[in-house]
Amino acid sequence: MTLTMDRYYAELEAEGGRFVEAFDGADLGATVLTCPEWTLAQLAEHVGQAHRWAAHAVTTRATGMPAFEDVPDVRLPEGAAERVDWLRAGPRRLVAAVREAGPDAPVWNWSQDHRAGFWVRRMLHETVVHRADAALTTGRPFAVDPEVAVDGLDEWLGFLSLPAMLERKPGLRAETTRTLSFVATDVGDDLAGRWSVRRGPDGVTVQRGGSDPRGADVTVQGPAADLWLVAVRRLPVADAAVEVSGDVSVLDDWLANSAF
CATH class of the missing domain: 1.20.120.450 (dinb family like domain)
Known part of the structure; x- marks a missing residue:
C-alpha cells in the first residue's frame, strides 16, 4: 500500500x-x-x-x-x-x-x-x-487524483505478478522474456511513478521505482490515470494521453494477455 x-x-x-x-x-x-x-x-x-x-x-x-x-x-x-x-x-x-x-x-x-x-x-x-x-x-x-491512480496501477501490476495468477491467466507467460516500462509523468516523486515489468516463461515480475538496467522493449508514459486506464483496458492506447516508444507489439501482446 x-x-x-x-x-x-x-x-x-x-x-x-x-x-x-x-x-x-x-x-x-x-x-x-x-x-x-x-x-x-x-x-x-x-x-x-x-x-x-x-x-x-x-x-x-x-x-x-x-x-x-x-x-x-x-x-x-x-x-x-x-x-x-x-x-x-x-x-x-x-x-x-x-x-x-x-x-x-x-x-x-x-x-x-x-x-x-x-x-x-x-x-x-x-x-x-x-x-x-x-x-x-x-x-x-x-x-482521479494522480496519487490514487499510481496506487491503482501499482495494485494492478502487483496482482498480475502473483504466482496464483498464472493458473487463471496462463497467457501471462511468454516464451521470450520481454520488458515493459510504465512511467507516470504527473507525480512529484519520479521514482514513485515508475514500474519495470518483465514477462517471460516463469510469468511476471514487477520492479517499482526504477527501470530495467538493460532497457525496456517498450515504454509507456503519460498521466497516471491514463496509464492505469490503458493497463486495465478501459482506454485504447490511441485514445489515451500516453506516449509509446519501442516495440508496440510487446505492449499489444501484454494487454491482450493481461485482460480480465
Missing part, C-alpha cells in the same frame, strides 16, 4: 458519491461501453454488491471466500433516491467494518495480503475503474 489508511478510508467514501454522479440521471438500461455484458444498472448493482461482500468478509473475519447468498442488502433499489443512498452506504459500511476490526486484522482474500485493510484499497480501485466505465458510457468527465 502506498497511501495511508486514513487516505484510503476518505477516498473510498468519497468515491461512493463520485460513482453516483457518474451516471445519476442517465438511462440505466444503456449498455456499458467498456463492459458490454452489463447495463448501467447492472454495473451499479455490481459495485454496491462488491462493497457489501467485502464488508461482510471483514465483519465475519472470513477465513474463506464468503458465500454471496449470505451477504445482506445486495439488490439495487428501484427508486432513484434509494439507489443513491444504497450506493453511498456501501463504502461507508466497508470503512466502518475495517475501522472496527483494525486494518491488520486477519481476513480472507485471494491475494497474499490477508489483512482487513486490503479490502479498502481493493474496493477503492474497483470503484474508481467502474466509475470510469460509467463516465465513458455517459460521456461525463472522469478524473
